[in-house]
Amino acid sequence: MSTKPSAPAITATGLRRSYGDHVVLAGIDLHVPRGTVFSLLGANGAGKTTTVKILSTLLRPDGGTARICGHDLATEPDAVRAAIGVTGQFSAVDNLLTADENLRLMADLHHLGRAEGRRRAERLLEQFDLVEARRKPAATYSGGMRRRLDLAMTLVGDPQVIFLDEPTTGLDPRSRRDMWQIVRGLVASGVTIFLTTQYLEEADQLADRIAVLNRGRLVAEGSPEELKRRIPGGHVRLRFADARHLDVAARVVGPVVRDDDALTLQVPNDGSVGSLKALLDRLDHASVVVEELSVHTPDLDDVFLALTGNPDGPTHSGDAADFPNPANDKVKVTTR
Missing domain, CATH: 3.40.50.300 (P-loop containing nucleotide triphosphate hydrolases)
Known part of the structure; x- marks a missing residue:
């Protein structure tokens, strides 16, 4: 069905x-x-x-x-x-309130019962790693903690x-990546x-x-x-073991940027599986051995x-x- x-x-x-x-x-x-x-x-x-x-x-x-x-x-x-x-x-965090109080306030605004509001607050404090800071005023939080609390408050209503x-x-790189993990977890749910x-x-x-x-x-x-x-600008960089394979490859694959000193060719390519397979098939049919391949996309x-x-x-x-x-x-x- x-x-x-x-x-x-x-x-x-x-x-x-x-x-x-x-x-x-x-x-x-x-x-x-x-x-x-x-x-x-x-x-x-x-x-x-x-x-x-x-x-x-x-x-x-x-x-x-x-x-x-x-x-x-x-x-x-x-x-x-x-x-x-x-x-x-x-x-939207109230700086004068603690994390606990901010979450309880949101629960009240969503007309949740006292027990349900407490339950959701506990779950969100744990989910967003705010348990230890739950009774500290939000004004004392770092930027990353404030953003986590802000998102936790949004989730009180189970959207x-x-x-x-x-x-x-405004977040530092570590806090930004922490937020990314939270977002991935939300989507997974x-x-x-x-x-x-x-x-x-x-x-x-x-x-x-x-x-x-x-x-x-x-x-x-x-x-x-x-x-x-x-x-435009995507390409594949091919490196070869010797000049002979470089010469053959240059004839087989068409327009390229060639570097004889480095034994490399830069071949225009969009990086898709189909276009890469087609390129490698052409080289294989010409018995060209590629030492190294790297894909560069915009x-x-x-x-x-x-x-x-x-x-x-x-x-x-x-x-x-x-x-x-x-x-x-x-x-x-x-x-x-």
């Missing part, structure tokens, strides 16, 4: 938002499967924070439709709010979808993560799919590897710059006003 696939966590069609003459979102479509990490990338002003505000019911769109966990954003906002959690760029808006901004970030490595590490937002339009979408393969920095034309690349500051310039044409990157 076939199993019916679960409904997506988030769908959006034609979302639009403007402030006067400033077009912030020019009609974007989204499809986010349940239990995945979907990352929205874009330079400051691209529309990331506006998108999160709309999908989390904090801002009304000027047009378009969206459904979160099967609930219509416009007609069922309360049901949407019950299904989601939001961890914004700036911590199906969590919007993480710049979750690791079935939670859907909608992530906006200025750290391209973060999206590369966490995201199942990435959408690039530029001047109010989605200009590309795909897995991190799919996006990298679409950008990283997400290259993808970002190619798709947005932003000479400065992504920054580490917030999505200030989301006021863009006129939109570029959309280039869809998908696999079906």
Whole structure:
């Protein structure tokens, strides 16, 4: 008997938002499967924070439709709010309260009973490694501890979808990686993560799919590897034991960058399994022995710059006003 696939966590069609003459979102479509990490990338002003505000019911769109966990954003906002959690760029932690008190406060706001509120607080304190600091004021916490508490507070309501808006901004590398592990654990438990970030490595590490937002339009979408393969510059570096094999390989594989001193060839290649197999088959048929092979593909920095034309690349500051310039044409990157 076939199993019916679960409904997506988030769908959006034609979302639009403007402030006067400033077009912030020019009609974007989204499809986010349940239990995945979907990352929205874009330079400051691209529309990331506006998108999160709309999908989390904090801002009304000027047009378009969206459904979160099967609930219509416009007609069922309360049901949407019950299904989601939001961890914004700036911590919602009350500095005067302890971790225990912050979590209990969130339990009260979610109208949980006293026993259930205590149970969830205990579980989250342990899950986020805050047991020892539970009775210390949050003002004494490190940045990483505050972000863990902030996310723990979001989880008190047991959300199906969590919007993480710049979750690791300002954290040191160790704290950032700790947060990544937490996110992976949440996804493994079935939670859907909608992530906006200025750290391209973060999206590369966490995201199942990435959408690039530029001047109010989605200009590309795909897995991190799919996006990298679409950008020119990928190549395979082949090293040979002697000049004879180098010469034969150079004739077999076509246009290359050749280094006779190092006995290497740099062959344009997108790094996919199919193209690598084809290259190795050609060499094998010519009886060429390859001593060493390494694949070099563009990283997400290259993808970002190619798709947005932003000479400065992504920054580490917030999505200030989301006021863009006129939109570029959309280039869809998908696999079906």
